[in-house]
Amino acid sequence: MPEWVEVITRTLAAVVVLFALTRLLGKRQISQLSFFEYITGITIGDLAATISLDVKGTWYLGIISLSVWVLVSLGIEFLQLKSKKARDFIDSKSTVLIKDGKILEDNLKKERLTNEELLEQLRGxxxxxxxxxxxxxxxxxxxxNVLLKKQNQPLTPTHLGIQVAPETESQTVILDGKVMDEPLATRGLNRRWIHTELEKIGxxxxxxxxxxVDAYGQLYVDLFDDKIKVPEPQQKATLYADLKKCQADLEMFGLSTDRLxxxxxxGQCSMQLEQVISDVKPLLTR
Structure with a gap:
């Protein structure tokens, strides 16, 4: 067999084996790595390259070496799941770099991190x-990871003592000009509704x-033709305006009548409606 054909064959075989072994290691291997996982990733990649190009070597010995590394890695991960001491020894512990707004210089030196690098990470x-x-x-x-002081954290409804209803995820109902029936049915909608909404915005x-479609049943679209400007859905704004008009009408009726x-x-109805408007305003004006 010509060497170039053998290299192609070995490379394809190495890709298949490497893919299978990486799937066996799991998603953690392709996320942010620990020390040992970093070493394992480099070694497995180097072994796979060697298997592909070393035509004079015995290919199955490289496969054996790859398998040993994968088994060792799996064993280390299993040990980490079972023992906190093993996790601390292999991955090390978390290090506090700032406490109460004060930078801990000794811990920076321990992690070989400069003050400029710390500030860069904070800006990130x-x-x-x-x-x-x-x-x-x-x-x-x-x-x-950073935790801001209370006075510097973004204001949320919880800080104001406001309870808000949970919001369900948006459903993608159109892709590449085709209606997606399953997510559409999840929202309790149908194709007729889609066509009606598209007609409204032309x-x-x-x-x-x-x-x-968002949690409130409003359709948002992005077009192939970016020159066409699509108007934002106005149902919520219209509903808010109608509620305010009804509340104003009730006040006017109360002022115009002579009957106590x-x-x-x-007056009571106006106050009740005003409270309803106050409760739903965060949902209708955002």
Whole structure:
């Protein structure tokens, strides 16, 4: 067999074996790596390249070596699952780099991290002042996670004591001009609804690149033709305006009548509707 044919054959075989062994190792091997996983990844890649090009060597010995490395890696992962001491020894522990806004220089030196590198990592987390940080911790995989001080954290409905309903994920109902029936049925909708909504905004189905329905049943589309500007759905804005108009009408009816009972009734209804508007405003105006 010519050497170039043998190289092609070995390379294809190495790809298949490497793919199978990587699937066996799991997704963790292709995520952010620990020390041992980093070494394992480099070694397995080097062995696969050697199997492909070393035509004078015995190919099955490379496969045996690959298998041994994979088994060792699986054994290490199993040991880490069973023992915290093993995890701490193999992956090391997390290191606190900032505490109460104070940078811990000794821990930076321990991790061989300069102050400029730390600031760069903080900027990657949208933090530009170390004094705003409550804790900054370097994880065993080298990633730095940051917790801001309370006064510097973004304001959320929880901070204001407001309860909001859970929001379901958006469903993609149109892809490349074709209706996706399964996600459409998940929302309790049908093709007739799709065509009605597209008619409202003056868009044909075959011009829709992606169409998504949000948790409130509104259709958002991105078109193949980027020059066409698609109007934003206005159902929520219209509903909010209608509620405000009804509340204003109730107040006006209460002011225009001379009957005490009617005035009281209109006033109570206006106050109740005002409370409803206040409750649904975050959902209708965002």
């Amino acid at each position: 987390k949208d933090v530009f002042k170390a004094a705003e940080v409550e804790f900054a911790i370097m994880e065993p995989n080298g990633e730095i 868009v044909s189905l075959d011009n829709v690149y992606i169409g998504q 009972e009617a005035k009281t009734m209109y």
